[in-house]
Amino acid sequence: HATASTAADQKLLDALRRYWGYDEFRPLQLQAMQCAMEHRDSVVVLPTGGGKSLCYQVPAVCLEGLTVVVSPLISLMKDQVDALTDCGVRAACVHSMIGPDEKRQIAEEIRSGEMRMLYVAPERVVQPRTIEFLKSIPVAQIAVDEAHCISSWGHDFRPEYRQLRLLRKALPGVGMHAYTATATERVRQDVAEQLDLEDAQMLVGDFDRPNLIYRVKRKNRAIDQIRSVIDQHPRAAGIVYCISRKQVEETAATLAATGVRVRPYHAGLDDEIRQRHQSEFAQEEVDVIVATVAFGMGIDKSNVRYVIHSGMPKSLEQYQQESGRAGRDGLEAECLLLYSGGDAALWRRLIEQGAQNQPGAEEGQLGALEALNAMSDFCHSATCRHHSLVAYFGQQLERDNCGACDACLCEIETIDDALTIGQKILSCVLRLEERYGADYTAKVLVGSNDQRIIERGHEKLSTHGLLEELPLRTVRDWTEQLVGQGFLEKSGEYNLLTVTQLGREMLRGELTPRLLKPVKASSSSRSRST
Ligand code: ADP
Ligand code: ZN
Numbered sequence: 001h002a003t004a005s006t007a008a009d010q011k012l013l014d015a016l017r018r019y020w021g022y023d024e025f026r027p028l029q030l031q032a033m034q035c036a037m038e039h040r041d042s043v044v045v046l047p048t049g050g051g052k053s054l055c056y057q058v059p060a061v062c063l064e065g066l067t068v069v070v071s072p073l074i075s076l077m078k079d080q081v082d083a084l085t086d087c088g089v090r091a092a093c094v095h096s097m098i099g100p101d102e103k104r105q106i107a108e109e110i111r112s113g114e115m116r117m118l119y120v121a122p123e124r125v126v127q128p129r130t131i132e133f134l135k136s137i138p139v140a141q142i143a144v145d146e147a148h149c150i151s152s153w154g155h156d157f158r159p160e161y162r163q164l165r166l167l168r169k170a171l172p173g174v175g176m177h178a179y180t181a182t183a184t185e186r187v188r189q190d191v192a193e194q195l196d197l198e199d200a201q202m203l204v205g206d207f208d209r210p211n212l213i214y215r216v217k218r219k220n221r222a223i224d225q226i227r228s229v230i231d232q233h234p235r236a237a238g239i240v241y242c243i244s245r246k247q248v249e250e251t252a253a254t255l256a257a258t259g260v261r262v263r264p265y266h267a268g269l270d271d272e273i274r275q276r277h278q279s280e281f282a283q284e285e286v287d288v289i290v291a292t293v294a295f296g297m298g299i300d301k302s303n304v305r306y307v308i309h310s311g312m313p314k315s316l317e318q319y320q321q322e323s324g325r326a327g328r329d330g331l332e333a334e335c336l337l338l339y340s341g342g343d344a345a346l347w348r349r350l351i352e353q354g355a356q357n358q359p360g361a362e363e364g365q366l367g368a369l370e371a372l373n374a375m376s377d378f379c380h381s382a383t384c385r386h387h388s389l390v391a392y393f394g395q396q397l398e399r400d401n402c403g404a405c406d407a408c409l410c411e412i413e414t415i416d417d418a419l420t421i422g423q424k425i426l427s428c429v430l431r432l433e434e435r436y437g438a439d440y441t442a443k444v445l446v447g448s449n450d451q452r453i454i455e456r457g458h459e460k461l462s463t464h465g466l467l468e469e470l471p472l473r474t475v476r477d478w479t480e481q482l483v484g485q486g487f488l489e490k491s492g493e494y495n496l497l498t499v500t501q502l503g504r505e506m507l508r509g510e511l512t513p514r515l516l517k518p519v520k521a522s523s524s525s526r527s528r529s530t
Helices: 007-020 029-037 052-062 074-087 100-111 128-135 159-170 185-194 222-232 245-257 271-282 316-323 341-357 362-380 385-392 418-431 438-445 451-455 472-484 501-507 521-528
Strands: 042-045 066-070 091-094 117-120 139-144 175-180 201-204 212-218 237-241 262-265 288-291 304-309 333-339 488-491 496-499
Touching: 007 029, 007 052, 029 042, 029 052, 029 175, 029 201, 042 185, 052 066, 052 139, 052 175, 066 159, 074 091, 074 117, 091 100, 128 159, 139 159, 159 185, 175 185, 185 201, 212 385, 222 237, 222 245, 222 304, 222 333, 245 262, 245 288, 262 271, 271 288, 304 316, 316 333, 316 362, 316 385, 333 362, 341 362, 362 385, 362 472, 418 438, 418 472, 418 488, 418 496, 418 501, 438 451, 438 472, 472 488, 496 501
Parallel strands: 042 175, 042 201, 066 117, 066 139, 091 117, 139 175, 212 333, 237 288, 237 304, 262 288, 304 333
Antiparallel strands: 488 496
């Protein structure tokens, strides 16, 4: 952890102690705060719970002038303002629920210099009136929370974020700082570009959570799979995430019927009930919360021993965030992810519908679909989960064998003749001159007489029908696994398969891939109906 060395650092540390009662900075917090103090633009990427808010809140009490925070949700703003008020920091938010009198009073306090921080929604902060007001007062810094929302490459594009560059134009000398828990390299660059940041400092935190054990399994009688994790942690706190409210209700009821102390949690429940369930969980009156994505914001329970996903989330960002609620205390905790092909199809439908119903959102659809594919690849792969997760966030893991995931613990059931099968798949890619995608290649391998195949004469290839005895799905899955392990690569906008250097070594028999044992079709269709 960084220690304070300059006068400005000392000032920050004093403020951290005085207002928040904390003794030291978390990783990268001081560096992020230094950017704010020096009015140097920055992009700060820290995992959820990493302490992003303090990165702009502490400088806010040290700098002259008002700190403007752009935040997408009223509930988030309120929580933050309440927490700041408790710490003795003068802060306010303006949104549609704030009346004209209150607004006038806030403006007054800003003019008099008492107000340290103002939280505003993106669509409001760029209104001409707001901009005129901000130009008339000293502004210390602009903090953009959930900054990935500005990028259509991200998993959660919000068109209203796009206008934030107006703010930069209107307040050219003011440092602008973007914060997010979720950004691949491309999104990071895009955030800096879209906000018009100048020579932005990029600060990217550590996304690995070594104390979490990740396991990913095909859904197969999900309730039994969930139950077996719960049984291994008697009386410990755990969270079960479901995709839909209905699944939450059903799962919670089934678990309750078998004696688990459990409560449901989703946005369809009354506020009061939701709060009660959350506090029962916090107070350890119940052990398990079954929830939709709605659960998580603002929970600060450190001893959650397991997080189970009964369906696949829509992105690795979401997965990282939700599974990350386990083991905050640094002790070992378990994360089980159950998936089926149906989950991906469901998300795809929802993303496409969402894009249709929301003007301006079409642009974000590609980003959302790409994020979904990465999530799906993660499920289908047989490589180290810690490795795959941090790689997605643009980082590398130093350990070769993490010892804390199903792949490294050799729990994944793999097939014995993976080398032969891998070689067959790669040969087919080469026969197709590396000009086709995974679907087409798999079709040729199982010997399909699809019209496109006949038209191109590919039914005459020696690799046509090499894996004739197998279901297309299985061959398709294995192809993805070979991509995941670096033997194949997808390139260009059509995701054409090409054989990598590693792939060539495999063709020579110098390396062996790991291919998952296929599950029987009957079990996955049964789980989909539960
Ligand atoms: P993020 O926005 O990155 O998800 P938060 O800003 O909400 O994270 O911080 C998560 C929790 O960690 C909060 O309860 C916060 O008060 C606490 N926290 C942040 N920084 C520190 C620190 N330096 N020392 C102790 N606790 C901290
Ligand atoms: Zn591993």
